Amino acid sequence: MKILTVSDQVVERVYTLSSNGHFQGVELILGCGDMPYTYLEYLVTMLNVPMFYVPGNHDPCFDLRSEQAHAEGGSNLDLKIVRHNKFLIGGFGGSIRYRPDGNNQYTQAEAYVLAFSLLPHLLLNRLQYGRALDILISHSPPFGIHDDSDPAHNGLNALNWLIRIAQPRYHFHGHTHFYKRNLANAETTIGLTKIINVYPYQIIEASH
């Protein structure tokens, strides 16, 4: 399944890229947060494929009743797991808490509690499909992987735990920007999981 993953930055030349056939064959869009919802809606309209997304720390708290707080044409995957095209896809929005009043921000302990809530569904998947998860999307990176030492960019330990428990084939995240274009640091494999920082976008051919 060919997936367009996006996070954190609007790619201005996306329209040109699209008309050049750059996104041809893309079957799914996955949004890893901190994108204007109007931009996600634009991508969905342009490519006419399904989209799942999680909110980032710069996004409003998800609210279907507010136009500013959800993306029309896509599904919020925060703390949810869906089965799409035979892929089990789970989502975890937000980042480490660095401001007391920030949206979608959690302490390490709060993030663990949220991650634990996915456990029953992961176990059911393992019983039903022989695996817990194929793809995990989050805004934050795991702790110590593609993260940064400043208070706003520490990764979440709960994501390391989720990866260890669920062993997805892929984990896509954003939140860490490449200030020095250090793209060598965009991909790390831990166990069975390929962890990819998709900032600002990546096209990924995902296989089972």
Ligand SMILES: [Zn+2]
């Ligand atoms: Zn962020």
